[in-house]
Amino acid sequence: MLQIRDIIWGLLFIGCAATIQVQITPTQGEISVGESKFFLCEVVGDAKDIDWYDPSGERILPNRPDIFVSRSDEATSTLTIYHANVDNAGIYKCVAKNGDKEAQATVQVKIFQKITFQSAPSPQEFSEGDDADIICDVVSSPPPAIIWKHKGSKIQVAKDVRFRIMGNGHLQIRGIKKTDEGMYNCEARVMARGEIDFRMIKVVVNVLPTIRARQSEVNATADVGNSALLACDADGFPEPTVTWAHNNIVLETGDKYSLNEDGSELVIKDVKKVDEGDYTCIAKNKAGEKAEEVSLNVFVQPKITYLNNQTASEFDEKVILTCEASGDPTPDISWSFENRVFTEGQQSLDRNIVVRSHARVSSLTLKNVQFTYAGQYLCTANNSIGQDNQQMYLEVRYAPKILGPVTAYTWEGNPANISCEVEAHPGASVVWFRDGLQLPSANVTNTKIYNTPTISYLEITPESQNDFGSYNCTATNVMGTESKEFLLIQAEVPSSPEIQQVEPFSSTAVVEFEEPDSMGGVPIIKYRVEWRLPGQAWNGRVYDAEEDTTRITIVDLKPETTYEVRMSAINGKGEGERSPASTFKTEPVLSSETPPPIAATSMARREPSAPKLEVKVQNRGNSLKVNWIKQDDGGSPIKHYLVRYKAKHTSHWKPEIRLPNGSEYVVLSGLDWNTEYEIHVVAENQQGKSEPGILSFRTAIEPTTIPDAMDGVSGLGTGAIVGILIVVFFLLLVGVDVTCYFLNKCGLLMCIAVNFCGKAGPGAKSKDIEEGKAAFTKDESKEPIVEVRTEEEHIPNQEGGGPTEPNETTPLTEPDGKAVKDDNTKGETEVKNATTEVKTVPNEAPQTNGNESKA
Secondary structure: OOOHHHHHHHHHHHHOOOOOEEEEEOOEEEEEOOOOEEEEEEEEOOOOEEEEEOOOOOEOOOOOOOEEEEOOOOOEEEEEEOOOOHHHOEEEEEEEEEOOEEEEEEEEEEEEOOOEEEEOOOOEEEEOOOOEEEOOEEEOOOOOEEEEEEOOEEOOOOOOOOEEEOOOOOEEEOOOOHHHOEEEEEEEEEOOOOEEEEEEEEEEEEEEEEEEEOOOEEEEEEOOOOOEEEEEEEEEEOOOEEEEEEOOEEOOOOOOEEEOOOOOEEEEOOOOHHHOEEEEEEEEEOOEEEEEEEEEEEEEEEEEEEEOOEEEEOOOOEEEEEEEEEEEOOOEEEEEEOOEEEOOEEOOOOOOEEEEEEOOEEEEEEEOOOHHHOEEEEEEEEOOOOEEEEEEEEEEEEEEEEEOOOEEEEOOOOOEEEEEEEEEEOOOEEEEEEOOEEEOEOOEOOEEEEEOOOEEEEEEOOOOHHHOEEEEEEEEEOOEEEEEEEEEEEOOOOOOOEEEEEEEOOOOEEEEEEOOOOOOOOOEEEEEEEEEOOOOOOEEEEEEOOOOOOEEEEOOOOOOOEEEEEEEEEEOOOEOOOOOOEEEEOOOOOOOOOOOOHHHHHHOOOOOOOOEEEEEEOOOOOOEEEEEEOOOOOOOOOOEEEEEEEEOOOOOOOOOEEEEOOOOEEEEOOOOOOOEEEEEEEEEEOOEEOOOEEEEEEOOOOOOOOOHHHHHHOOOOHHHHHHHHHHHHHHHHHHHHHHHHHHOOOOHHHHHHHHHOOOOOHHHHOHHHHHHHHOOOOOOOOOOEEEEEEEEOOOOOOOOOOOOOOOOOOOOEOOOOOEOOOHHHOOOOOOOOEEEEEEEEOOOOOOOOHHHOOO
């Protein structure tokens, strides 16, 4: 069965035997831009040529790059459009020719644009506050409809006037905010084809940096090696970078500057004055940049730059001292001399001292120059940062000036020094004269002269009345000469002290007196106080005269007894006349066996009065000697004194010190330096304790150096001193050994003599005594054994030679004090400093105490 298609082609073949027919497949075409497509032109009949023509009517040549024509056989030809674009749209024609026969067919090619996003970049960045234009360029044919979405919802431009869809499909956001940041959906639709496509666009909102300086002004000190820290804090999005600039130069980390990791802190090393100024902190990000100024103020400590020593002469009209100083702020300059401080203006009532300052220069003007102006002057420059001090010396040249007392007292045979103290610059030479003759002279042999840099001493030993009188001291230097007369006056014994009153107690009395009207020209060194019962011999005691001594206590008086007392003063010349006797009566004390009557209760025995205290500093400043003066003993002998002390700043008392009744002082050692102490001394008798005598005293400041004078006391080193002590000790041992050899026949020498020289030892001479050690031997009898032995006696205070209290080891003596000698020794054996002790020991019985059987 034939196919319909074959029938059709057969009919066409028969019909075309006389004509040509053309057919294009497909009959129409739609091509998307960028796509490629071909069309087949089929010819029925015999055709010699088959050609294609473009929409403009031009024949399409075979070699065109965008449209390609090829003929595969005699009846077909292919048109291929590569990568179509809108310009390729139109009607294409296929023409077949054979001689004068021609046939053609056409096909309409339509080119359409699919949805294409030409520009929709992501992310897109904007600065906060700008009018943002979010780009989304979409093309298609026909043109697409654009829809914008944010956070999954369509943007309703009618509800928010800040949003607007532009004619080109862009989304505009007026005054964009950080909250507008996020993902935006640009969606394109072609309704005719139901085509849809979209792009997600990330919108980033950058925030302009904000910047704040931690300190708008920073202060620093120059030239002391200090650093300065300048800091600012920046914020923004994205995180801004921070840089610093000074004088339009960007600063980087190096020898002078250092920056921390984020650049927010700038450290300026070793600050100098030239570093002062404004520094700019710059914060920059994509949104822009901001800057902030930080001022660095550099202050400079004062420094004295000019100060020189000066020289002037006494009575010059004036001398000007100049001091210059640098610093920022400008320093104030002042002057000081000794304990005086000179500032701006006149400094003395006589207008002789004037200070004037201008800018960084100060001048001290001294008018009518005096020799007392000489010395060290201190210039002080001071500002809010610190201060600087420097000294200068003003040298004043002046003629000699003789100072000191013009009188000296002595007596015949007693040397005296007349002191001529000279102040002069340059130093002066000093000469002594007596009656116009320079001393010492051939006629005057009892004078000597000793000179120091500032004092000349004339030592005179008067031999007669003629040596008393006037002596002249003359000092000379290049500036002039000065002379002064000195008087050597015969000293006298002092006049008598005047007894003001006597304050009696039961066993003591305090004598209050005034110093003699006349000292005799020399100091009083002692006072003699004498007292007695009326009509009896005077008892007395000499007391050292200390400074401001006006009270003396006499002791060991009898209660309720009338006494007379008188005084005299003693100086180097001798003892003066005695004062008139004063009478006083000691306080009564009732017997303890008899109860006191009511009327006499106040006179009964009682506690002693508080001792009166005095303090003396020992050689070391942290040791004190506390003396006390016994007052009224209350009618009973003082048993002891109780001493306690403590530092005032603490509440803890040191352990109490108990001293016997005859004590008059206590030495407190090892005290803390520069500390105030409180000392209590209490007297105690049988009736009780007195009120404490109280004294406060501050110890000296601890010395930091040992004066050179101490070193000069001994020129010997430690090794030499130790060597001397060893030699002295050795000689002492030799002396003792020699003494023992001759007196006791013992010692090292005696041992050498016996063992090496064959000398008889002490045993030969005292054989009988040695044999006597066993006078009775132990046997079977029950008789006691008698042992005789000698013990060396220890006699205290041998050097003193005083008598000792007899005891069981003291030799018996005759009435004349000599030791009794044993007649049986016949002078052959002499036992010195020894006693004979006889001890009886019963045989085969416990030994009894030796003290009970001594013979």
